[in-house]
Amino acid sequence: MNANVGGVVPLSTVDWHGKSSVVVFLNGCPFRCGYCHNYDLLTKSNPTDLELVKKRIMESKPYVSAVVFLGGEPLMQEDAVLEIAAFAKENNLLVGIHTNGFYPETAAALIEKNLADKFFIDIKAPLEIEIYEKTVGAKNEKMIERIQETLRLADGSAAELEIKTTVFPESVGTKDQIEEISKWMNENIKQKQKLTYVLQQGKGGNSDDPVFQKMTFLSPEEMDELAEIALRNLKNTAVFTQTDEDGRVLKE
Numbered sequence: 706m707n708a709n710v711g712g713v714v715p716l717s718t719v720d721w722h723g724k725s726s727v728v729v730f731l732n733g734c735p736f737r738c739g740y741c742h743n744y745d746l747l748t749k750s751n752p753t754d755l756e757l758v759k760k761r762i763m764e765s766k767p768y769v770s771a772v773v774f775l776g777g778e779p780l781m782q783e784d785a786v787l788e789i790a791a792f793a794k795e796n797n798l799l800v801g802i803h804t805n806g807f808y809p810e811t812a813a814a815l816i817e818k819n820l821a822d823k824f825f826i827d828i829k830a831p832l833e834i835e836i837y838e839k840t841v842g843a844k845n846e847k848m849i850e851r852i853q854e855t856l857r858l859a860d861g862s863a864a865e866l867e868i869k870t871t872v873f874p875e876s877v878g879t880k881d882q883i884e885e886i887s888k889w890m891n892e893n894i895k896q897k898q899k900l901t902y903v904l905q906q907g908k909g910g911n912s913d914d915p916v917f918q919k920m921t922f923l924s925p926e927e928m929d930e931l932a933e934i935a936l937r938n939l940k941n942t943a944v945f946t947q948t949d950e951d952g953r954v955l956k957e
Contacts, residue, residue, distance in 0.1 A: 804855065
């Protein structure tokens, strides 16, 4: 089987916190977020035999405990994700899925076949259609419904769940937005004991959008303010900030 592969990173310690992983990047995404730092993968075409991907995974296997899928949006390519995830599990490797949530059908297939050990789901804005479409630079009347279904599936499964919001000054992940997002999570996520929420410092300099390129980073102190807002609504959930200065820090 061929898939549209963006590359394979043989060893990563940042894409699944606490684990060493081999990372498979799959090209393509239905969104066009201005701050995307993997923008070259959104429209790139690179048909690749999955046997080559499996070979790269096996080369990394002595040094890693997991295979992580990134993109782009990996769940666009359901057949490829299912095949590689099954291969990983056959070789006693954990499987982590980074996704924007737009493909609940693929998430459901992974869960049904017990092929996902952790979902990393981006909530990019409050789950309201107008602001979400503006944030992701794409329109789809079922966008919110699809993202919420992916969240529901991941929450109801045995897999761990990490939700992430990337934040920029006065733009994405404002105080009001983090208030709304964390309230939604508190009201809708049932298995809070397995939930982690990460506020990630946005890095506009890595994007292809001149507006975001000019943005300064939020300071660790400003990140702490956002974490305090989230903590007020997520009392039984681990909340982290992630910055260049301090790395990943648990907030209490």
